[in-house]
Amino acid sequence: xxxxxxxxxxxxxxxxxxxxxxxxxxxxxxxxxxxxxxxxxxxxxxxxxxxxxxxxxxxxxxxxxxxxxxxxxxxxxxxxxxxxxxxxxxxxxxxxxxxxxxxxxxxxxxxxxxxxxxxxxxxxxxxxxxxxxxxxxxxxxxxxxxxxxxxxxxxxxxxxxxxxxxxxxxxxxxxxxxxxxxxxxxxxxxxxxxxxxxxxxxxxxxxxxxxxxxxxxxxxxxxxxxxxxxxxxxxxxxxxxxxxxxxxxxxxxxxxxxxxxxxxxxxxxxxxxxxxxxxxxxxxxxxxxxxxxxxxxxxxxxxxxxxxxxxxxxxxxxxxxxxxxxxxxxxxxxxxxxxxxxxxxxxxxxxxxxxxxxxxxxxxxxxxxxxxxxxxxxxxxxxxxxxxxxxxxxxxxxxxxxxxxxxxxxxxxxxxxxxxxxxxxxxxxxxxxxxxxxxxxxxxxxxxxxxxxxxxxxxxxxxxxxxx
Numbered sequence: 001x002x003x004x005x006x007x008x009x010x011x012x013x014x015x016x017x018x019x020x021x022x023x024x025x026x027x028x029x030x031x032x033x034x035x036x037x038x039x040x041x042x043x044x045x046x047x048x049x050x051x052x053x054x055x056x057x058x059x060x061x062x063x064x065x066x067x068x069x070x071x072x073x074x075x076x077x078x079x080x081x082x083x084x085x086x087x088x089x090x091x092x093x094x095x096x097x098x099x100x101x102x103x104x105x106x107x108x109x110x111x112x113x114x115x116x117x118x119x120x121x122x123x124x125x126x127x128x129x130x131x132x133x134x135x136x137x138x139x140x141x142x143x144x145x146x147x148x149x150x151x152x153x154x155x156x157x158x159x160x161x162x163x164x165x166x167x168x169x170x171x172x173x174x175x176x177x178x179x180x181x182x183x184x185x186x187x188x189x190x191x192x193x194x195x196x197x198x199x200x201x202x203x204x205x206x207x208x209x210x211x212x213x214x215x216x217x218x219x220x221x222x223x224x225x226x227x228x229x230x231x232x233x234x235x236x237x238x239x240x241x242x243x244x245x246x247x248x249x250x251x252x253x254x255x256x257x258x259x260x261x262x263x264x265x266x267x268x269x270x271x272x273x274x275x276x277x278x279x280x281x282x283x284x285x286x287x288x289x290x291x292x293x294x295x296x297x298x299x300x301x302x303x304x305x306x307x308x309x310x311x312x313x314x315x316x317x318x319x320x321x322x323x324x325x326x327x328x329x330x331x332x333x334x335x336x337x338x339x340x341x342x343x344x345x346x347x348x349x350x351x352x353x354x355x356x357x358x359x360x361x362x363x364x365x366x367x368x369x370x371x372x373x374x375x376x377x378x379x380x381x382x383x384x385x386x387x388x389x390x391x392x393x394x395x396x397x398x399x400x401x402x403x404x405x406x407x408x409x410x411x412x413x414x415x416x417x418x419x420x421x422x423x424x425x426x427x428x429x430x431x432x433x434x435x436x437x438x439x440x441x442x443x444x445x446x447x448x449x450x451x452x453x454x455x456x457x458x459x460x461x462x463x464x465x466x467x468x
Contacts, residue, residue, distance in 0.1 A: 023112075024263075025234040026165040026286060029221065030079070031214055032072070032120060033174040033247065034240040036065075036258045037191065038211060046189045048212040051219045052260065055238050058269050059262030060307060064276040064341070069321045070242040070254030073122045075279060076169075079241075080104045080123060082283040082298035085321045086421040090123075092326040094438045095468045097128045104165070104283050105130045111292050114162050119148050119169035132164075137171050144178060144210070145171040148217050150224075157228040165286065168221055172214035173244075177206025192392045193245060193253060207244065235289065236262040237282070248327060250320045250337040250346050251393050267307055275306050276341055278318050316340060319417050324372070325434045328447035332372030332433060333379075334425060338414040343403075344393070345410035346383040349425055353381040358431035364457045368441050369431050371454075382407070424464060432464035 036042055039049045041056035067075040069085050077083075077090040080103045085091035089098035097103070105115045105128075114132040121136070123129050135153070137146035148170060156166070183201040188208065190196055218238070225231050238260040246254020259277065261267060280300030287294045288302035305312045320337035324330060335348045350358055355373035359366045382398035384407050397403045418425065424432055433441065442458045444450045 023163045023290065025163060025230055026113075026237070026290075027168060027221070027225065027234055028079075028166070028237040028239070028282070029168045029170070029218055030076075030119075031170050031238075031240040032172060033242065033244040034211060034214070034258070035243040035245050035253060036240070036256045037189075037253075038208075039258055041260070042258060044189045046187065047208050049215050051215045051222060052238055052258070055222075055236065055260045055262050056270070058264075059236070059260055060267045060271045060273055062259040062261075062273050062275070062277060064274055065239070065257050065259035065278070066255050066276070066318050066320075066339070067242050067257050067279045068255070068319060070247050070249055071327070072241055074321070075241040076123050078279040079282050080129065080167075082280050082294070082300040084280060084299050084319060084421055086423055087299060089467050091321050092323055092434060092437075094326055096125050097123065098467050099125065099127060101128050103128050103130075104286070105132075107283065107287055107292065107295075108165050108290075111287070111290055112163055113290070114160070114164040116156070116164060116166040117169065118153050118166060120146075120171050121169070143213060144176045145174060147171070148221070150217070150220055153221060154224040154227075157224045157230060163290070170214050170217060172217065173207055173210030175207070175210070177203060178209045180205040180209065191245075191253075192394055193251075232264045239279075248322065248324060250322045250335055250344075252344070252387070252391065253393075255320050255337075255339075261307055263307060268309055271309070273306055275303065275312065276315050276318060277303050277306070278315060281314060317413055317417075319414070323434065324376075325441065326436045326439050328439055328445070330436065330439045330441055330448070331375045332369050332431065332441070333376050334431075336414060336418060336423070336425065338410050338417065339387070340410075342386065342388050343406055343410065344383075344385045344387055345398075345407060345414060347411070347414065348376070348379050348381055348383070350376075350431055351379055351381040352377050357429045360429075362462060364442075364454070365433055365462050367454055368433060368458070384410070433458070433462055435460070435463035435466065435468075437468070 038044050038047050040053040041061055068078050069075055071093050073093045074085045074090045077088050077097055081088040081101055088101050108115045117131045117134045119137050135149035138149055140147045180202045183205040188201060188204045225234060240257050243254045281303050284294035284298050284300045284302040285304050288304045294302055301314050303314050317338050317340050322335040324333045333350050335346055337346045350373050352373045358369050383396050384398040384403055385393040386397060442450055442454055442456055
């Protein structure tokens, strides 16, 4: 108890050391399911992203920013807690954060800020995410998704005289997409992992339309900020929660995210940083830049010095978590990833190569372990990619003797991290089933079919006991 009181007092004292002019406002705009390569400023001239492109011209664009899990709730929890999924508890979609976790609302409120969520939430419980205000996304019959609560955002920016941190969290460009037909190849930008079928071309064009809709929302928010007279005293962050094309995977097309920061008078306009940063670094940076001291138990680190133009290594490695449970097409196939600036290593713990080691005495559990391995039968136990020379991760080097020492080092570092995170995966032969909150392994749904003999065969004792 005394430790918590001391932390609050320390944070508040640090805050009040700043003069009024030094208390910047913060807006963090988060898009939903947009690939890093689908922006004009990141090299795609087929999309309509002028608002994001202008932010890049006015601020700093990061080329090596990452999230640790390519799915909505886990990615957002990392952003708001500065901790990787296994530490904060959200390593599956649609589950709650550990109740003892302190989030951005706790730390920034104690530094005198109002902390607002405007748009999509996808995080809970409210005891952890105690927003000063939360204005939810609103239905719009003319759009395939809910839209931002723009009236509330505009009114707040015009009327507030308090320091604030506002997360503007869009539902776009996440699907569903507008129905498009007859799309030509030259209308979209294809990458090596894309199919060029007519169906996929049409879907990509619909996705591009959602990107355009989101850009229009961003333009409105920036306009409101200008009209409020607060632009020069507001640090504006832009990111996407993860990539659409790599959702549920550990490939860069899922984990590599756009990150742009505009800070008038501090960040050099049009600057580019190749420093490797992560969503877990955002909250330490926010605390740091408003005069607080980021707690030492964060997984993330402040990159304030980078924003101020000083080249500094923030991380030697970043990490990733994958689970295919509690999603629509759920299966038992967990993976972990480690990445430095040159190489990425992925270990798929339930690949067909090792599935026999994961079987135990419970035949019902074994059946779903085997189904998971079969669903991903072509995915190997180990993957190693030379990111510098193979950015689309097309050539697996895990069995190449030339890279033996590199792989060995990455495996060692990965397991050290897993141990530090309290990972429930161990080596060899640990393959727990994770209790679903929405999508059950043993129930047929419109997204998947379970063999009749396996339907409704699992009970509570078959799952790993976890915080939720």
